[in-house]
Amino acid sequence: MPDPIRPLPAQTAHAYDADDLKVTSGVNLGDSLAEAACCEPGDIYRLAPGAMPRRLLLHPEGNDPASLCIAEGSEIGQPGDIISLMSGLTLMTPDGDQVETLFVRHAATGAGFALPLSPMAPRTDYTLIASREDLSGLRITDVVCTSFAAGTMITLPGGAQRRIEALAPGDEVLTRDHGAQPIRWIGKATMRAIGGFAPIVIAAGTLGNLADLVVSPHHRIFIYQRGRRVGDTAELLVQARHLVDGDRVARREGGFVDYHCLVFDRHEIIYAEGVPVESLMVNEATISRLPPELADEVRARFPGLSQSQHFGTEAGRELLDDAARDRLLRR
Numbered sequence: 001m002p003d004p005i006r007p008l009p010a011q012t013a014h015a016y017d018a019d020d021l022k023v024t025s026g027v028n029l030g031d032s033l034a035e036a037a038c039c040e041p042g043d044i045y046r047l048a049p050g051a052m053p054r055r056l057l058l059h060p061e062g063n064d065p066a067s068l069c070i071a072e073g074s075e076i077g078q079p080g081d082i083i084s085l086m087s088g089l090t091l092m093t094p095d096g097d098q099v100e101t102l103f104v105r106h107a108a109t110g111a112g113f114a115l116p117l118s119p120m121a122p123r124t125d126y127t128l129i130a131s132r133e134d135l136s137g138l139r140i141t142d143v144v145c146t147s148f149a150a151g152t153m154i155t156l157p158g159g160a161q162r163r164i165e166a167l168a169p170g171d172e173v174l175t176r177d178h179g180a181q182p183i184r185w186i187g188k189a190t191m192r193a194i195g196g197f198a199p200i201v202i203a204a205g206t207l208g209n210l211a212d213l214v215v216s217p218h219h220r221i222f223i224y225q226r227g228r229r230v231g232d233t234a235e236l237l238v239q240a241r242h243l244v245d246g247d248r249v250a251r252r253e254g255g256f257v258d259y260h261c262l263v264f265d266r267h268e269i270i271y272a273e274g275v276p277v278e279s280l281m282v283n284e285a286t287i288s289r290l291p292p293e294l295a296d297e298v299r300a301r302f303p304g305l306s307q308s309q310h311f312g313t314e315a316g317r318e319l320l321d322d323a324a325r326d327r328l329l330r331r
Contacts, residue, residue: 014053015076016120018103018112021045024125033114035103036087036131045091045126056115058083082107087133090195091126097241099126100195147189147259147280148272149199149214154262155271164260164272173262176222176269176276185263185301187280190256198253200240202275206248209273214252216259217241222269222276237278263302 021033026043033045057071070081077083087103102115120126148154153161157172157180167173172180191197202213207221215221220237243249262270267281282302 013056013058013102013115015056015104015113015115016047016051016053018114020048020051021114021120021126022048032112033089033101033103034112036089036133039087039089039128039131041128041130043128045128046124047120047122049122051122056083056113076113077106077108086112087131088195089128090130092129093127094125098129098196100197147187147216147219147261148277149216150258150260152214152260152272153211153274155274164262165258167262173264173268173270175264176271178266178268181264181266181268183262184265185298187261187263189259191259193253193255193257195253197257198251199257199259200244201250201252202240202243203248203250207275209275211273213273213275213277214257215240215272215277217251220278222278224276263298 018032018034022045023029023031023043024046027040028038028043031038033039054075055073056076057074058068068083068085070077070079070083072079084105084107085102086105089101089103091099091101093099099116099120104113104115105111106113148164150163150165152164154164154167155161155174157174159174162171167183167186169183169185171183173183175181193199196217198217199214200217200219202209202215202221204211207213207223217240219240221240221243223236223238240249241251244251261280263280263282268279269276270279271277282298
């Protein structure tokens with residue numbers, strides 16, 4: 001009997017002290033990150049040199065999604081302390097990447113913390129472009145999965161297709177390099193489709209897909225290039241968010257999205273809506289960001305955590321100017 005699908009909890013975060021993220025240019029020069037009402041769009045923030053995030057483990061407190069309690073193993077506060085979700089802030093880097101950041105308060109001390117939902121780097125300008133206090137339904141998480149939206153058709157050996165939510169561990173899926181391979185693990189998370197969690201929609205026909213392909217922003221698409229190339233190799237792995245052009249590839253905000261991720265014995269290239277895409281790559285960098293109970297399960301299933309990236313050039317935003325993106329999307 002196949003193993004049941006385990007939900008992907010959203011109860012781990014990496015928190016910076018609010019004072020680690022200050023305005024370096026703008027109206028509130030010198031101020032730390034704070035609630036939405038205290039922040040001014042257009043202000044530019046930077047991480048303090050040497051700032052290090054601290055691990056924060058959380059459990060829901062009652063039925064209020066904006067109130068959580070600290071769990072055992074956190075590097076902030078004491079187990080049982082309340083953490084209140086105050087505001088959501090959208091920051092933008094000079095190259096156009098958005099970093100959704102939550103501002104929370106530790107009730108016992110009143111201390112504020114910034115919880116970026118994707119990595120932040122020192123010596124980088126982060127411009128505040130939006131802030132909001134209505135965060136109903138949002139759960140604190142910094143787990144970035146390579147995930148497919150519910151309804152995505154996955155190709156099986158022999159060419160048949162099946163919706164991803166109908167797959168189970170043990171089912172075989174067609175891979176580009178190793179033929180039929182069994183699924184070892186499936187993760188699932190339901191997220192509010194806002195900011196960095198909003199899915200990327202690749203319109204039907206853009207990459208040869210017969211239907212829209214809907215994936216999480218960090219999910220990488222495999223592109224084999226013939227003729228003129230972007231990057232140094234014929235094989236590219238491109239995060240879906242880097243393909244957004246507002247026309248053929250767009251970010252879809254609003255409502256909720258069910259994300260599913262697939263794990264195999266190796267990091268594989270599989271086919272979703274007929275398009276080659278990556279599976280979730282399991283290694284210590286991935287697992288260290290999962291909630292402890294889930295991390296323990298994945299470590300037990302994948303001893304050594306030694307999966308390495310499928311061969312191919314990682315095409316970041318620096319490679320994908322408008323002309324390069326247009327060439328890729330015409331293929």
